[in-house]
Amino acid sequence: MKSSDSSLDHLWFPFTCSQDLSDFPPRVITRGEGLYLYDREGRRYLDAIGSWWVSILGHRHPRINAAVGRQLDKLEHVLMAGFVSDAALNLSTSLAAMLPPGLTRIFYSDDGSTAVEAALKIALQYWAARGRRRTAFVSLGGGYHGDTLGAMSVGNIPAYHSLFHDTFKSQLYTDAPYCYRCPCGRNKASCNAECMESLERILAAKGETIAACVFEPMLQGAGGMRVYPAKVLNRLFAACKAYGVLTIADEVATGFGRTGKLFACEHAGVTPDIMCVAKGLTGGYLPMAATVAREEIYAEFCGDYSSNRELTHGHTFTGNPLAAAAACETLAILREEGIPQSLATKSALLASKLESCREIEEVGDVRVLGMIGALELVADRRTKRPFAPEKRIGFKLARKALDKGLLLRPLGDVVYFVPAYIITEDEICTMIDTARDSIKDALHE
Ligand SMILES: Cc1ncc(COP(=O)(O)O)c(C=O)c1O
Numbered sequence: 001m002k003s004s005d006s007s008l009d010h011l012w013f014p015f016t017c018s019q020d021l022s023d024f025p026p027r028v029i030t031r032g033e034g035l036y037l038y039d040r041e042g043r044r045y046l047d048a049i050g051s052w053w054v055s056i057l058g059h060r061h062p063r064i065n066a067a068v069g070r071q072l073d074k075l076e077h078v079l080m081a082g083f084v085s086d087a088a089l090n091l092s093t094s095l096a097a098m099l100p101p102g103l104t105r106i107f108y109s110d111d112g113s114t115a116v117e118a119a120l121k122i123a124l125q126y127w128a129a130r131g132r133r134r135t136a137f138v139s140l141g142g143g144y145h146g147d148t149l150g151a152m153s154v155g156n157i158p159a160y161h162s163l164f165h166d167t168f169k170s171q172l173y174t175d176a177p178y179c180y181r182c183p184c185g186r187n188k189a190s191c192n193a194e195c196m197e198s199l200e201r202i203l204a205a206k207g208e209t210i211a212a213c214v215f216e217p218m219l220q221g222a223g224g225m226r227v228y229p230a231k232v233l234n235r236l237f238a239a240c241k242a243y244g245v246l247t248i249a250d251e252v253a254t255g256f257g258r259t260g261k262l263f264a265c266e267h268a269g270v271t272p273d274i275m276c277v278a279k280g281l282t283g284g285y286l287p288m289a290a291t292v293a294r295e296e297i298y299a300e301f302c303g304d305y306s307s308n309r310e311l312t313h314g315h316t317f318t319g320n321p322l323a324a325a326a327a328c329e330t331l332a333i334l335r336e337e338g339i340p341q342s343l344a345t346k347s348a349l350l351a352s353k354l355e356s357c358r359e360i361e362e363v364g365d366v367r368v369l370g371m372i373g374a375l376e377l378v379a380d381r382r383t384k385r386p387f388a389p390e391k392r393i394g395f396k397l398a399r400k401a402l403d404k405g406l407l408l409r410p411l412g413d414v415v416y417f418v419p420a421y422i423i424t425e426d427e428i429c430t431m432i433d434t435a436r437d438s439i440k441d442a443l444h445e
Contacts, residue, residue, distance in 0.1 A: 024399065032059025035420055035427060037407065045407040048417045048431050053253050054284030057333055058420040064283045064329045071325035080108070080319040087328065088319035094331045095290065100263055100271040105298040107291045108319040112252035113146025115276035115289035119248045120150050121313050122274060122293060123212040126246070129300040129309055134211040138202050142176030144222035145214060145250050154214045157223050172206065174198040177220070177228035180365040180376060181384060196235040207243030214248045217264035218369060221253040225374035225416045227367040233268035247272040256280040257340035258418065260347055260370030273297060283330035288323035339421055343371055349425055350417065353432035360436065362443055374416040377439065387413055397442035406434045415439065
């Protein structure tokens with residue numbers, strides 16, 4: 001399909017319907033500053049989703065700009081085998097100081113999906129090194145861990161995964177911790193994390209074959225911004241411990257203060273065996289991810305040449321110095337600004353503004369955790385009946401919002417907000433008021 005702008009004819013966009021692309025050509029962004037993006041026509045957009053969660057400190061942050069500039073003048077890249085840049089070394093020291101106690105070893109890769117791939121391989125190789133055949137994974141229903149095949153095998157969103165599960169590999173999945181539509185018929189008051197009984201059953205039947213349990217702590221992002229209570233994590237950890245199954249926390253979206261704690265697992269007071277981080281790590285500047293592990297896990301990868309124990313995984317750009325410099329500065333800013341503690345007032349305001357959206361009859365659920373907010377829109381609030389997908393309410397309201405200078409990217413009919421932490425209280429009000437107006441416009445179209 002040819003577009004009116006011939007410069008688009010060579011591009012293949014992710015998660016984008018080609019018809020939409022020709023009906024609504026993408027806005028070409030030429031500049032960013034703080035919370036805002038500017039297109040080539042000079043229009044300004046409030047980036048309510050931090051350009052897919054990465055821009056945690058805002059666009060073109062002066063300190064990160066300067067740090068990347070300094071690194072550019074020294075070294076752009078060096079392989080990380082037999083060599084390491086001083087930037088990657090410095091980053092390991094700062095990141096290690098921030099990690100939950102017990103997580104000490106840092107393996108760099110390029111993005112969230114590859115961080116998950118590395119975690120899965122580490123778990124498999126760990127068990128092989130211990131002479132055990134544990135080759136399966138269990139993950140949470142409704143989870144998302146990236147788009148590479150291994151990461152997809154532990155994902156469980158039918159629209160994204162079913163075609164590929166049939167063709168390649170699918171793993172084991174628990175019930176989804178989707179509180180608004182609880183699979184166990186519980187509510188907030190009666191919940192005792194019953195959705196994790198499904199995990200307990202899987203482990204009772206197959207625990208000896210399972211290498212690890214993979215999960216997004218506290219919030220399932222791409223699955224529909226589903227916030228779930230810490231007790232689910234506590235029950236998950238207890239079950240995994242009972243069967244000696246490793247825990248892999250995918251903090252790609254939730255890490256670095258987003259949920260109101262530095263890492264989401266802290267809400268439940270638990271530390272996983274392996275943790276994946278990416279997205280906000282470089283402040284949104286350059287692709288970089290890390291898979292971090294406990295020392296006991298790393299110990300299984302140590303030995304002399306004949307033991308053949310080294311991790312058989314690596315990426316060309318592993319530990320890239322420019323990305324490491326951006327990440328180091330991002331972590332310094334988080335530390336110095338006391339994030340996430342300093343975000344409590346903004347989070348409370350986000351929550352109260354979103355609550356006020358319940359005045360719209362079609363707002364079925366309001367979910368907030370730290371600097372994450374979401375509204376689930378439904379056709380019938382009483383029965384929770386969703387809109388017919390072809391109504392495309394989420395898509396329509398995002399178009400309305402864009403015309404009002406607000407960048408949203410709803411997941412189906414779930415509208416969500418993950419702005420940069422620098423957002424002011426006035427801007428939070430503007431963001432939610434504009435979204436509320438856009439929802440009303442889309443519903444009444
Ligand atoms: C929880 C989670 N894991 C993994 C990924 C994949 O990250 P990336 O898109 O950087 O590969 C994402 C991306 O949204 C995510 O939300």
